[in-house]
Structure formats: structure tokens, C-alpha cells
Amino acid sequence: MATAVIPSLLRGLTGGKERVRVSGRNLREVIEDLERQFPGIRSQLTEDGELRSSIAVSIDGEIATGGLLEPVGQGSEIHFLPALGGGA
Amino acid sequence: MAEAGTNGHFKVIGTRPIRHDGVDKVTGRAKYGADYSFPGMLYGKVLRSPHAHAIIKSINFDKALKLPGVKAVVTSADLPEAEDKAEQVGEAAMNPRYLSMNILARGKVLYDGHAVAAVAATSPHIAEEALKLIEVDYEVLPPVMRLEDAMKPGAEILLPNLRNKEEGDNPTNVAQHLQFKRGDVEAAFKAADFVVEREFRTETVHQGYIEPHNAVGIYNADGHATIYCSTQGAFDVRSMSAQVLGIPVGKIKVVPAEIGGGFGGKTTIYLEPLAVLLSKKTGRPVKLVMTRAEVLRATGPTSGSKIRVKMGATRDGRITAAQVWMAYEAGAFPGSPVAAGAMTILAPYAIENVLIDAYDVVVNRPKSAAYRAPGATNAAFASETVIDELAEKCGIDPLDMRIMNGAKEGTPQVAGPPYKRIGFIETCEAIKNSEHYRSPLTGKNRGRGVAAGFWFNAGMQSAATVNIHTDGTASVVTGSPDIGGSRASCAMIVAEVLGIPVEDVRPVVTDTDSIGHTDVTGGSRVTFATGMAVYQAAQDAARQLRERAAKVWEKTVDDVELRDGTLYSKGNGVAPMTIRELAKRLARTGGPITGRATVNARGVGPGFAATCIDVEVDPDTGKVQILRCTVAQDAGKAIHPAYVEGQMQGGTAQGIGWALNEEYVYDAQGHLRNTGLLDYRMPTCLDLPMIETIIVEVPNPGHPLGVRGVGEVSIVPPPAAIANAIYRAVGVRMRELPMSPPRLLKAILESGRAYSPSAQEHQAAAAD
Numbered sequence: 001m002a003t004a005v006i007p008s009l010l011r012g013l014t015g016g017k018e019r020v021r022v023s024g025r026n027l028r029e030v031i032e033d034l035e036r037q038f039p040g041i042r043s044q045l046t047e048d049g050e051l052r053s054s055i056a057v058s059i060d061g062e063i064a065t066g067g068l069l070e071p072v073g074q075g076s077e078i079h080f081l082p083a084l085g086g087g088a
Numbered sequence: 089m090a091e092a093g094t095n096g097h098f099k100v101i102g103t104r105p106i107r108h109d110g111v112d113k114v115t116g117r118a119k120y121g122a123d124y125s126f127p128g129m130l131y132g133k134v135l136r137s138p139h140a141h142a143i144i145k146s147i148n149f150d151k152a153l154k155l156p157g158v159k160a161v162v163t164s165a166d167l168p169e170a171e172d173k174a175e176q177v178g179e180a181a182m183n184p185r186y187l188s189m190n191i192l193a194r195g196k197v198l199y200d201g202h203a204v205a206a207v208a209a210t211s212p213h214i215a216e217e218a219l220k221l222i223e224v225d226y227e228v229l230p231p232v233m234r235l236e237d238a239m240k241p242g243a244e245i246l247l248p249n250l251r252n253k254e255e256g257d258n259p260t261n262v263a264q265h266l267q268f269k270r271g272d273v274e275a276a277f278k279a280a281d282f283v284v285e286r287e288f289r290t291e292t293v294h295q296g297y298i299e300p301h302n303a304v305g306i307y308n309a310d311g312h313a314t315i316y317c318s319t320q321g322a323f324d325v326r327s328m329s330a331q332v333l334g335i336p337v338g339k340i341k342v343v344p345a346e347i348g349g350g351f352g353g354k355t356t357i358y359l360e361p362l363a364v365l366l367s368k369k370t371g372r373p374v375k376l377v378m379t380r381a382e383v384l385r386a387t388g389p390t391s392g393s394k395i396r397v398k399m400g401a402t403r404d405g406r407i408t409a410a411q412v413w414m415a416y417e418a419g420a421f422p423g424s425p426v427a428a429g430a431m432t433i434l435a436p437y438a439i440e441n442v443l444i445d446a447y448d449v450v451v452n453r454p455k456s457a458a459y460r461a462p463g464a465t466n467a468a469f470a471s472e473t474v475i476d477e478l479a480e481k482c483g484i485d486p487l488d489m490r491i492m493n494g495a496k497e498g499t500p501q502v503a504g505p506p507y508k509r510i511g512f513i514e515t516c517e518a519i520k521n522s523e524h525y526r527s528p529l530t531g532k533n534r535g536r537g538v539a540a541g542f543w544f545n546a547g548m549q550s551a552a553t554v555n556i557h558t559d560g561t562a563s564v565v566t567g568s569p570d571i572g573g574s575r576a577s578c579a580m581i582v583a584e585v586l587g588i589p590v591e592d593v594r595p596v597v598t599d600t601d602s603i604g605h606t607d608v609t610g611g612s613r614v615t616f617a618t619g620m621a622v623y624q625a626a627q628d629a630a631r632q633l634r635e636r637a638a639k640v641w642e643k644t645v646d647d648v649e650l651r652d653g654t655l656y657s658k659g660n661g662v663a664p665m666t667i668r669e670l671a672k673r674l675a676r677t678g679g680p681i682t683g684r685a686t687v688n689a690r691g692v693g694p695g696f697a698a699t700c701i702d703v704e705v706d707p708d709t710g711k712v713q714i715l716r717c718t719v720a721q722d723a724g725k726a727i728h729p730a731y732v733e734g735q736m737q738g739g740t741a742q743g744i745g746w747a748l749n750e751e752y753v754y755d756a757q758g759h760l761r762n763t764g765l766l767d768y769r770m771p772t773c774l775d776l777p778m779i780e781t782i783i784v785e786v787p788n789p790g791h792p793l794g795v796r797g798v799g800e801v802s803i804v805p806p807p808a809a810i811a812n813a814i815y816r817a818v819g820v821r822m823r824e825l826p827m828s829p830p831r832l833l834k835a836i837l838e839s840g841r842a843y844s845p846s847a848q849e850h851q852a853a854a855a856d
Binding site: 052063 | 174175253265266267268269425427428431462503504505506507508544546547611688689690691692790
């Protein structure tokens, strides 16, 4: 099982839980598992079958570059973050 | 992964060769966007709104079209209606409809200078005359210039369709609310020995790149378009222009010209679609070049902001809780850097209990664009000033306070993920051990301040090819416009891998048809990510060279080594062969050698900076003189130390300008009043001492050479460092930027003290 850390403003969907145990070999499966546990959360994270463009995902401290197909390991820690642009 | 822990084995990396593009730049041969000229070319000009907020009732350009020499006029009616949804366009998420509405106003103008129409004519003067003949009927609306006004209940609404999740179907000027929460701040504040809560305000500031925006558009009858422009990201210009124009990406080629500064401001588009649109209408190339006033009025500055910070600490200096409320002015359309502000404001520190609320707010100012560590400077001004106050209350040296609370490997970031190897502590220690910090500062009205800053740095996509020429020299081709010396760093990486002189490597920045997709030159990512692609492409070329030598020697590739530009056979009896010798035989051993690599780079290593600044305040005028300034920054590995130092100095200079003088000044009607560089006061060499630099090298384990990225973070600490220095000089805490003479003089007069002897004594004690 991996651990998904739920962003503060989505914790209303998880009954206030910050850290949630999830299963899945990749991000798509993890989000499906989250949706099973907390209906409504998938639409906050994805749109048109892809990660929302406003969201970045960190898996084990590394920003995922593989979208929903990004592999997730047993014991991985997953964070959902705002996507950012750079400056100089 | 990083090999940079032992600097000694590098031969080229870490040296300071002369930049490959230097001769062209100092002799004036380098071709900037405005230098492009084509047969039959027309000149474009843009009609801009004189109002900050108004409904466009009608536009009549009949008279303009009749002016001899005028060939076309375009308005938003000539652009397709873009979708109103967040999409990945180039580097970042953006709304194509808002992007289009910023290029040409649709129905409403939303800031002074908003583009309303564009004209193409046979000369720039005729185009300017034609603008005066365009009749626009406006219904003027009250401007909403400040986030405080925009967030009030019943505020005038800028974008009738804008909604946020919390306000449901109610029209709003608040585009987004973000929150980061960890632990229990209330309980931690109650348990703290000291709690400091302060409110800060910063004004809108511009990147101040010297070269104005420009674009030449050439639309061919076959439906293909070419754009020449000054940009930090040719591929972003291509994708954004395609969105706005409704032209497939594959039918647009963007040629990045030499660039005269960007600092984030040239990561979006303004003139590029207009040049193509006017070219399409006229069948001729069209060039547009902004004036300085247009740059200031109508291109993206960075946000003004309001930030409240509350921090609690124990008597021994441990910061136990931090609560932040922050709102950033996005300008006319959503998309301020408030999320980055929220994720950077406490980033240097390990704090258990955190609550951050961040708001993105639209106001009648130009849409903000990226500016060097976007959002982080505003944020650090607030947090680093509060930490300074806490350090004083705890009786702890301000650098020791930062070191004691500093983030390390494993510390969770504000948004959650733990840091990998970082160099914040080392960066603060570099300042603490510097000759500057250890030297006494004496004299009336003088003070010393320190502050620290964080920037994420970025990875993203890059491509590179390395070509071996028949004389054994090489070229390295990338799609990353060079705004900070990246040509040199790319050439140095190739030279290091192949073992040839850096002068034998020619770096080339090419167009969107000639290299794989390469994301914007931004986020301090080029030497990190494009450098990673270059490193891999050079290794690919090296492998092919070894294969060719193996073929010549009838050996296997594993029997061949490449060292210092020479190929060696591991067996006896075979004379070594230089790359130069082998290169002559490429045609007869299999043809040309091109090393290739593409990356979607992982392993980004964040950057930290710490800055120490001495100031002298004139208590009669409020003018601040910078006496001495030292910046330390963790580069990971400095490929070209002189250019790393240049980035550190440039960022610091911009941070000082932001701190002391720069601001957008609007009148009550929302007209920008300082539209030139005489009134928009950036620092010059007369205002600054030589900025001293200390490069800290804590290798990034995620990069083959240990690179982190160095372009941005040095802008972050100066405003707070100067505010802290001013406090020690004259005893007043400044909580508004800029700390210009009128603001500081007012604060001094209100404080009733010309200068603080106790602050002087405190300073002398700190230096001991």
C-alpha cells in the first residue's frame, strides 16, 4: 500500500483525513482507489481523463513526469501540489 | 547520480571560458528581434485602452483603413473564440480564452494599455497616425486597482464568468483559494514564548528587461506561419500562438532571436499572434516593436501583494508555528504567483505547525507574468522580517536563528514532500563565516541585515544534439534561448565529456522545427535540464566515436576508451587516435556522428540564497544607500562560475531595486503614471556597490554533474535583508515595498527617532 497525502482543501471529502492508505500500481489506479474510498475526489484531481493541469504530483519527493501512468511503488508517498511556472 | 562531489576530476567544468556569443554581442552583430527585416515588410502598431476598466461598445476603423499606406486593421473579431477552461499551454496551466482576451480585448478593456486593435502600414509613423483614426466607444466602469477593493463584498466584477469553488455560482474577483495545513497552529501559538504578527504590502513591479517585446510574423499562402521574436521559450510562443490564432502547432515555426533580457517576462505572448494575423490579412511580413511605455503599461509585471505573517517561537529560538494569509494581485486575468509564494514563504525552515491561506485576485492592472522566482520575493519580505524580529526577541543572532530552524534533507516542505539533499544550512553558514558578516559596521545611521530565500528550480522537457564535425570539433544544438550564459555551459558540458577544448564546441540555439520540444528558459532549468540532455547527447556521441574506433581497430566498443579527446585501445600495439584524426575517417566508417538525447528531467534540486546587506540611511530624506552586499547561493555545481556569479549579482540587483524604488504608480482612474525608466526607478551602477558572491556547492544528487539551477533565488532575500538593515540603522521596521525615501522618511518621522544608538550597539555586538 502507498500513502496519499490529501491537500488541505480536499480533506472535506476524506472526513478530515490527511494521510490515506491507497493501492495501485500507477497514479491512475491510486486515484481510482481514492475515488472508491472518497467519492467525488477524482473530479478534483483529474479532468478529461488526465491530471488537472493545475495539479502537480510528487511521488517519493520527485515531481512525476508520467501523468496518470506514473508508477507508484509499495510504500510510496504521494502528494498533490499546485503546478507552478518558473521565472528566469 | 551526481559525480560532482570531487571537483578535481573536471577539466572544463568549473573554469571560466569566454562566452561563445560574446564577440557578436559586443560588436553589435548579434541579431535581436527588432533587427529582422524582410522584403515588403510592413510595420504594426497597437491601439491601447486609455481606460483601466470599460465596456467596448463599438470599434470603427473605417477612417484608419482609408489612410494611405495602411494595409490592415485587426480586432478581437479577427480571432477565434477560445475555450474558457484551464489547459496546459506551454509551460503552465492557463486559460486560452483569457490568453486571447489579453492579446486583443474582447468586449471589455481591463487595464490601462490593454490592446484593442492593431494596424499594419508601410511605415511605423503611418501606423501610429492610423491608430488616432480608430474610433472606440467606451462605457467607462470604476477601476478596481487594489486587491483589498477587489475582495470586498459587492466589489465591481472584472470577469463576469469568473467563479471559485468556495463562492459557488457567485461572480467574484477571487480566482482561487489555496490552503496548506500541517499540525495545530493555535495550540502551538498558545505554547510559544514569543509570538510576532505583522502585515506587509508590496507594490507591482516590472522585470525591467532592457529590450522591449518585438515580433515579425510571416504568413504564407500555404497556411504556414513563421514568427521571429524575443522570447524565453520558442515552443511556448508556438503553442500559445497556435491556441490564440486557431492554427495547428505544426504550421507555425518560431525562430527565437537573440534576447535582451527576460527574467520571466518573456515566457508569454503579446505581439506574436498580431504579427501573424496582420501578415495573413496583408500577405506581407509584419513587424511590431513595443515602446518602453507599452512594455510597462501592457506586459506582465509581477504582483503587488498583501501578506500577514504570525510566527511563534520558544525562548531558545525554536520556531514552533507559522500562520500566513496572503493575497496576490494577478492583474486582469487569473494567474498570480501566489501558489509559489505560499509554497516558498516558509520553505527554508522546519516548522511543525503551519497554516497558509493564499488568494489569487484579479484587479485592473496588466496580467502578471513570471518574474525571477515568481511570488517568492514578496513572501520572503514578510517571513524574513518576522523571523528577524523573533531572533531579536530571543536574543539570538539572526543567522543562528535561521541555521537553528533550517530545513535539511528529510524536512517536509510546506506542501508535504520531504527535501532531498539541500544546502540551506551551508548557505547561511557561508554568510556567517564571510569576511563581510564578521567585520564590524560602524558609523551613524548604518545597519546590517540578513535574510534568506528559497526557489524550487524546475526540470521539464529538453532536447539536444551534438554533432561531430570532420575536423574533430563539435556543435551542440538546443532549443533553449540563452538568457544567462547557457550557451557556454552547454558547450562546456560537451567539452568535458568529449575531452576537447571548449573553444572547439559551437553552441547553437535553434528554432522549433529544428530540435525536439524544449520547454521555456525559466525556472532556472536550462543548465539543469537542457544541460542534462546535452550531457546525455555528448555521451551518445562519445559512444559512437568509440564504436568507430573499434571498427577501425577491429575491436569491440568495450575495448575502446575515450579520454581527453583521444581514443585508446585497451590492448597493446595500437596507437591512440585523437577525435580529430578519427573525425576525418567518419565518411568511410559509417557516416556522420550525431549524439542525441531528450529528457523530461527528474531530480530537480532546490536552491537557497542568503544575503547580507549594510545600509546607511539619510534620516533627513529617507534615502537608503547600499554600502556593502554579499550573497551566498547553493549552485549544486557551478558549471561556469563567472556566469553563476553574474546570476547572483543580477538577481540581487533586481531585489535591491524592488526593495528601494520600483513600483507601479497609478492615479485614481487607474492610469499608469510612470511609464518610462526615468520614473520607474531601477537601480543603476551608481546605486550599487560591487555585489560580493559566495558560491556554495552542495551537489544535487539528481543531476549527473550535481547541477541545481542558479537563475532566480538570489532575488528573494534582498528586500527583507534591507528592511532588517534599515531597522538596525534607524530603529524602524519597514513593512511596505518599496522602501523609497518618502515611505521611509514618513516611518522615521512617525517613529520620532532620527537614528538608534542602541541599534548601532546591537550591530557592533553582533559583529563581535
